Ligand SMILES: Cc1cc2nc3c(=O)[nH]c(=O)nc-3n(C[C@H](O)[C@H](O)[C@H](O)COP(=O)(O)OP(=O)(O)OC[C@H]3O[C@@H](n4cnc5c(N)ncnc54)[C@H](O)[C@@H]3O)c2cc1C
């Protein structure tokens with residue numbers, strides 16, 4: 003058993019932020035854990051799924067975030083403690099339930115963890131999920147370090163039970179994925195029995211009364227926050243600058259203040275409980291200084307709230323200068339870092355601290371060592387084959403067709419690795435909904451064919467309604483389910499089609515084909531590696547009307563790699579390779595672009611990077627000269 | 638190299654595809670992965686960066702008229718152009734004639750050419766059956782008659798030549814439309830320049846007033862309730878004004894004005910009706926069912942026709958003076974129309 007699951011506390015472990023949250027949940031006596039994978043949140047449920055085989059808890063990957071919260075709410079209604087985890091985009095999906103759940107209230111301690119992705123490093127956006135705390139009147143906690151993440155998570159269950167409502171905990175990429183030494187506590191050992199008390203139903207009626215109760219709960223939370231230890235102030239009694247910081251931004255501030263040698267001149271209020279504001283603490287701290295800088299990731303959330311509160315304080319607050327995202331002192335988009343604060347301190351304190359940012363210095367050192375890389379599908383990736391086939395079919399079709407895309411590895415179809423075929427990407431399942439709209443534009447003269455692509459996992463998450471909408475409204479939609487039997491982008495979590503659950507238990511896989519056939523929608527299957535045959539099928543389907551589905555079936559290259567690998571040893575016959583000449587023009591490296599293919603500048607021929615190539619053999623079929631040869635099994 | 642007129646696919650796209658002038662001859666297809674023929678259309682698959690490409694050099698539409706040897710000659714030629722002999726002709730084999738478009742000359746001459754070893758393979762246009770017609774390489778004389786009859790939509794047949802090259806067939810005969818003959822001429826010039834041996838040893842050109850866009854035609858025929866698989870199409874002599882389609886399910890007539898809507902845009906600038914660059918040009922004999930008009934243009938053509946006559950494969954008759962002047966007139970008319978249209982197009986460009 004891993005140390006992270008041990009009963010005894012009082013030892014130090016090197017934990018990732020997400021693992022610390024998971025340990026915090028276990029120490030907080032959680033029974034029910036659910037979530038939907040998505041960077042940077044996935045490791046929480048992965049850890050808790052692992053825990054489920056050692057400890058008396060239940061963990062699941064749910065079909066989507068809304069269902070995840072609903073399932074966890076059931077456990078809470080039945081008196082158990084539950085945790086539900088997702089990324090910021092996921093909270094949008096869950097929000098419809100969330101805003102109603104906070105009216106009905108909860109029973110067993112319930113914590114919702116949202117891991118936001120500033121800069122949208124692995125997301126379609128960089129939205130700030132904290133706004134849901136305001137929207138749903140939910141207490142919000144923002145840990146800054148793994149240690150704090152553990153403790154806050156544990157504490158959040160108690161808070162939830164005190165106010166009988168769900169509590170939000172917000173992490174960001176840097177906290178979720180950082181590792182540090184964490185002192186763990188003991189795991190409780192309580193007998194638990196789930197039971198729903200039929201005398202106390204959970205619903206939102208009467209709405210106004212419940213809304214009032216919700217506000218009362220928030221008031222209680224505020225009082226608890228004010229007496230908690232999560233909002234410490236450090237620094238001189240009369241600082242020249244007061245920084246109000248939360249989450250990872252607090253770490254950046256601390257680092258910058260130290261580097262700049264401003265410890266004695268700057269005061270820092272670390273806000274750990276950011277909604278509702280611990281007003282008393284804010285009020286007292288505001289008295290210390292008239293220049294206030296806000297440090298937080300993504301939106302000016304505490305900034306706006308504190309400025310509004312200062313307005314309420316009126317004369318008492320006096321003339322303050324607020325600096326932050328609104329004033330332009332802090333960038334209003336993108337992930338923060340210590341350099342941003344150092345730069346600001348230079349201006350505010352007239353210092354000369356840095357001539358180059360960390361990023362610039364790293365850039366200089368690595369110049370020439372690391373060459374630019376673009377987003378790309380793995381060698382052997384079936385999506386490359388699927389997009390190649392779609393590109394071919396759309397070009398043959400010649401009506402300026404395009405792809406309405408979705409969320410998954412295949413989102414990269416917007417880039418050259420997917421031949422730039424994808425022309426729109428928004429939210430999970432949106433590709434289908436959008437396509438169902440295009441499919442009704444014929445009466446307005448729309449004559450471009452549209453293909454929509456959706457991964458198997460995404461299809462179960464939110465794709466099905468879009469498809470049923472197309473069926474219901476007789477929309478001309480061609481869906482290609484890119485079925486690679488994995489939730490590859492987020493790290494191979496199982497989904498309803500894979501045949502196993504989060505904890506590795508066998509479960510009957512959903513038969514996608516049968517499901518689609520039950521809708522009486524024509525379904526065909528093609529192999530992405532057979533690009534020509536697939537293109538023929540797609541072309542034929544493009545000429546038809548109504549909803550149509552083609553399942554592009556081939557396991558994710560990484561899964562194939564784990565399950566015994568690929569069949570071929572590849573090589574390029576330089577006597578046959580045309581290279582740049584008319585007849586090819588470096589087709590394999592310039593257009594097909596599998597990273598396994600490289601350009602040999604010396605010989606002006608293509609060649610195989612034997613380290614990168616996995617031996618799928620796809621490129622042999624696209625070379626116009628048959629110069630790419632496949633022989634037997636690689637060793 | 639002229640940056641504004643790159644002589645590769647970029648130029649092809651600029652001068653041909655963007656203007657909608659491609660006539661689906663197939664000369665640019667299957668030389669590389671970038672140009673495809675599919676379902677009756679030639680399409681650009683990916684962007685090629687070559688600045689000196691065969692696609693551009695061989696395309697009968699890429700270079701503005703008069704800018705190329707082939708164009709210059711064609712522009713200079715009047716009416717049906719230079720020829721050695723013009724006769725009425727038909728195949729002696731009645732069976733061959735039956736399945737043929739007119740006198741079965743194309744089929745008969747090719748069969749003989751293959752028998753004598755003048756060619757080892759022939760590039761022909763298949764019927765497509767339920768799909769678009771397309772080019773095929775035929776290696777046995779028995780197969781040739783399976784390709785008889787005219788498909789009135791363009792078929793990209795020269796792609797089959799591109800696919801065949803380098804596969805060991807050294808002498809190839811091609812049957813094609815005037816634009817395809819012109820492409821072969823350009824290709825030939827390119828081969829001379831590069832000091833390579835041209836594999837095409839026999840060119841049988843057809844007469845052509847225009848060809849149709851396959852996709853439009855197929856959609857129209859389906860919408861109008863055509864049944865069966867198309868065997869051949871015909872335009873009975875004026876004043877019938879109909880387009881006749883023979884299928885396995887019967888014979889269907891459609892109003893010619895409807896059909897004219899589907900003419901390829903690129904045909905409007907075409908100045909050649911009688912395949913100036915062929916060894917032998919073949920057309921219908923207006924008013925005489927089952928006969929061809931045959932124009933012999935080269936020594937190669939003359940030898941083959943003479944042999945066919947001496948072997949009793951074909952019979953020939955004198956071509957009346959009246960028909961001759963009608964044909965010349967018709968050819969000159971097309972030439973004028975095409976030249977006017979392309980002038981208008983260039984003016985339009987300058988104007989815009
Ligand atoms: C699009 C088109 C337009 C034509 N317009 C005229 C015209 O206006 N006036 C006129 O007198 N004659 C025209 N012809 C020529 C005529 O239809 C006959 O092809 C010609 O008279 C030869 O007849 P045949 O009996 O010898 O041919 P067959 O012995 O029947 O052989 C026909 C040959 O034509 C080839 N062929 C069939 N369809 C095509 C095609 N789409 N593209 C290229 N090759 C093809 C086949 O490969 C076959 O070898 C046209 C032909 C076509 C294909």
Ligand code: SF4
Pocket residue numbers: 574578579580581582586587588589590591607608624625626627628629630
């Ligand atoms: S290997 Fe094939 S596709 Fe790649 S450059 Fe050579 S001929 Fe072209």
Ligand code: SF4
Pocket residue numbers: 381382572596597598599610614615616617618619620621622
């Ligand atoms: S075989 Fe070709 S396509 Fe497949 S991984 Fe190797 S280089 Fe890439």
Ligand code: SF4
Pocket residue numbers: 649653658659660661662663664665666679692695696697698699820
């Ligand atoms: S006319 Fe012929 S060569 Fe020119 S683009 Fe069209 S198919 Fe290609």
